[in-house]
Amino acid sequence: MFPNPQLQSAPASPEALAVPQVSGAVALLQGLVAEGVDTIFGYPGGAIIPIYDALYDFQEQLNHVLVRHEQGGIHAAQGYARASGRVGVVFATSGPGATNLVTGLADAQIDSTPLVCITGQVFAHLLGTDAFQETDILNITTPVTKWNHQITDARDIPAALAKAFYIARSGRPGPVLLDITKNAQLQLFEHAGYEPCTHIRSYRPRPVVRPEYVQRAAELINQAQRPLVLWGQGVLLGSAEAEFREFIEKSGIPAAWTILGAGALPTGHPLNVGMLGMHGNYGPNVLTNECDVLIAIGMRFDDRVTGRLDKYARQAQIIHLDIDPTEIDKNVTATVPVWGDCKETLPLLTQLVAARQHPAWRQRFRDHDAEEVAAVIQDELFPTQDELTMGEVIHQLNQLTQGEAIIVTDVGQHQMVACRYARLNHPRLSITSGGLGTMGFALPAAIGAKYGAPHRTVVAVIGDGGIQMTIQELGTIMQTGIEVKILLLNNQFLGMVRQWQELFHERRYSAVEIASPDYVTVANGYGIAARRVEHRPDLQPALRQLLSHPGSFLLEVRVTRENNIFPMVPQGCGVGEIRLK
Amino acid sequence: MSKQEYNITAYTENQVGLLNRLAIIFSRRKINIESLNTSPSEIEGIHRFNIVVHESEEVVRKIARQMEKQVEVLKVYFNPNEEVIWQEMALYKVPTDVIAERALVERLLREHGARVVLIRKDYTVFETTGHREETDKLLAVLHPYGLIEFVRSARIAIIKTSQGFHHKLREFERQQPGEEVSENEFLDRRDKVFSM
Numbered sequence: 001m002f003p004n005p006q007l008q009s010a011p012a013s014p015e016a017l018a019v020p021q022v023s024g025a026v027a028l029l030q031g032l033v034a035e036g037v038d039t040i041f042g043y044p045g046g047a048i049i050p051i052y053d054a055l056y057d058f059q060e061q062l063n064h065v066l067v068r069h070e071q072g073g074i075h076a077a078q079g080y081a082r083a084s085g086r087v088g089v090v091f092a093t094s095g096p097g098a099t100n101l102v103t104g105l106a107d108a109q110i111d112s113t114p115l116v117c118i119t120g121q122v123f124a125h126l127l128g129t130d131a132f133q134e135t136d137i138l139n140i141t142t143p144v145t146k147w148n149h150q151i152t153d154a155r156d157i158p159a160a161l162a163k164a165f166y167i168a169r170s171g172r173p174g175p176v177l178l179d180i181t182k183n184a185q186l187q188l189f190e191h192a193g194y195e196p197c198t199h200i201r202s203y204r205p206r207p208v209v210r211p212e213y214v215q216r217a218a219e220l221i222n223q224a225q226r227p228l229v230l231w232g233q234g235v236l237l238g239s240a241e242a243e244f245r246e247f248i249e250k251s252g253i254p255a256a257w258t259i260l261g262a263g264a265l266p267t268g269h270p271l272n273v274g275m276l277g278m279h280g281n282y283g284p285n286v287l288t289n290e291c292d293v294l295i296a297i298g299m300r301f302d303d304r305v306t307g308r309l310d311k312y313a314r315q316a317q318i319i320h321l322d323i324d325p326t327e328i329d330k331n332v333t334a335t336v337p338v339w340g341d342c343k344e345t346l347p348l349l350t351q352l353v354a355a356r357q358h359p360a361w362r363q364r365f366r367d368h369d370a371e372e373v374a375a376v377i378q379d380e381l382f383p384t385q386d387e388l389t390m391g392e393v394i395h396q397l398n399q400l401t402q403g404e405a406i407i408v409t410d411v412g413q414h415q416m417v418a419c420r421y422a423r424l425n426h427p428r429l430s431i432t433s434g435g436l437g438t439m440g441f442a443l444p445a446a447i448g449a450k451y452g453a454p455h456r457t458v459v460a461v462i463g464d465g466g467i468q469m470t471i472q473e474l475g476t477i478m479q480t481g482i483e484v485k486i487l488l489l490n491n492q493f494l495g496m497v498r499q500w501q502e503l504f505h506e507r508r509y510s511a512v513e514i515a516s517p518d519y520v521t522v523a524n525g526y527g528i529a530a531r532r533v534e535h536r537p538d539l540q541p542a543l544r545q546l547l548s549h550p551g552s553f554l555l556e557v558r559v560t561r562e563n564n565i566f567p568m569v570p571q572g573c574g575v576g577e578i579r580l581k
Numbered sequence: 582m583s584k585q586e587y588n589i590t591a592y593t594e595n596q597v598g599l600l601n602r603l604a605i606i607f608s609r610r611k612i613n614i615e616s617l618n619t620s621p622s623e624i625e626g627i628h629r630f631n632i633v634v635h636e637s638e639e640v641v642r643k644i645a646r647q648m649e650k651q652v653e654v655l656k657v658y659f660n661p662n663e664e665v666i667w668q669e670m671a672l673y674k675v676p677t678d679v680i681a682e683r684a685l686v687e688r689l690l691r692e693h694g695a696r697v698v699l700i701r702k703d704y705t706v707f708e709t710t711g712h713r714e715e716t717d718k719l720l721a722v723l724h725p726y727g728l729i730e731f732v733r734s735a736r737i738a739i740i741k742t743s744q745g746f747h748h749k750l751r752e753f754e755r756q757q758p759g760e761e762v763s764e765n766e767f768l769d770r771r772d773k774v775f776s777m
Contacts, residue, residue, distance in 0.1 A: 202655040
């Protein structure tokens, strides 16, 4: 064995001699265990070998899932976090390993997913020298992390890790990256024990709620004749589903959801009036422009939800509940802002609002629903033509899963169909890439979701474009034996781009026809059972097989090629201009 | 909304990489930073950024909130010029023989409140502090006399009405690690909140 000149212990003070000496890598893993981490998604490499070496001795406490690409690792950690409500953890090496995390970091940042990413880095004395596999990952990831930090001395690892977990999971959650130089991983030091972080001087994640604003919001709600609630992921992130439901049920206000808010109120709840936004339901979009008081809860008025801002809810008084002050007045100016954790603000509001029913106003949503069913939903879920539609696949899946499965979706037409039609009886059953719209998200995220919620059936609904972006993660399924149900909706197109080209670019189908491999053979090559269907009588038996097969299963469903997702708010239009066809 | 100069004052932890994190907030919105100064503040361990931008109040408010959202940022204020005392420092390098021979220049220097920093045989360096137009005036005056070099510092500013951040920080710290206190004073400035 060659002596390593970088392996040096820090100078010991005499009184500290009783404290055990550990390496930075061991201290890191001890910290992860102390934070309650049970699963790590990662991929080793030269600059993170000391951590992997230490992991050898932690196999009983920390389950490491070897992915096939770091992007798969971080999406898996996102799926884990979203399904479990805990912090997802990723390991990657320096250079390309670290840069492969960037897409997932951006996705987690915009969707407020709590992650702690640990990247290895070259020896501290090599920093800035263009050393082998060196990248300035801190500067690369600054715009896509909530916080990031580089450690060059092992003694800083426990405190930095504690800070990382605290920042990732508190306030508005988000991804954090710790970059640890190899010498810091190897360095021995006297580790006095891991202390969780509960306070950072310059960071105040829980705003103080101002009762006068809650009071004012309640007054507005009590005067309202046509109030509408829009809820987003903030309800789920704050674990405020029960508080939210109480508020909705007492006030009797119809409530619509952003795709990241899906499931906070069960799909079948009488006050759940559907999905907002570009491909959302007809009623909530049209009536956004007719309500008199709009109550936005834990949502950020994304442009996919609002359409054109100058045509958005101009008639309404707007109450905005959010934990993040930067969201208030960012896109839509609030009449009354209620800054705070909605788990705290909603009960205060519920106390002050009057118990009401709003029957006539709620009837208007039902009227619009009937219109949407006649124009769109009937044909989508119960088609009369020969070819299968995405909607009927999701509809039949619902009948079998009964709203109890986790539905992980990729990005594109199938995503909009799945989000629109999937039934969800509980929170944290819908996992999708919302803000960033990352194709390739679903397969690895579904793997992570199954680790995060092992008792649930996890169905990854993926298009033929998205699956080919991270198809290598079938290897992760093969190696781990994790059970993921893959429902591949193949329309042989990059469907959403094709739809836009059809509607807005005169059917000039530029680079949207995408060939597929024989997915059944590919899956079989990875030891995963698979089947293809393209005829209606085969669909339900195949879905049953997908769900009942012991272990993972890939079901490819050939669906109609040129189906469009409606309703649709065309880009540059207001939500009131939503088209049914 | 009309644009004007705003002075953004940020109190931050002294942390590597924070400058980049803050600069990105401006660059991703295509906002040009007119002036940026960072220095230790009166509080040990706390740094202070003075950033000048020419923007509308609405945009500056959003930027200030984005800055304050960063983990290492304690507090961000923004003020138009009339709400702050501000200064910039300028250095002017002029040939010494011209200074020595032309009494006119000496008089101009006196009129502009300049001070001599260094005199050498070949050149002399003057220093002046003031608002941009004041330092610009002397620049214009010195140009005809063979100005060799000129440099101006970033702006530093002190808020006129603020009680100072030190007091606020002590108050924050006093209440820690108990209940965490956040100021949402920006909400107080929203005159139209109750306008219905």
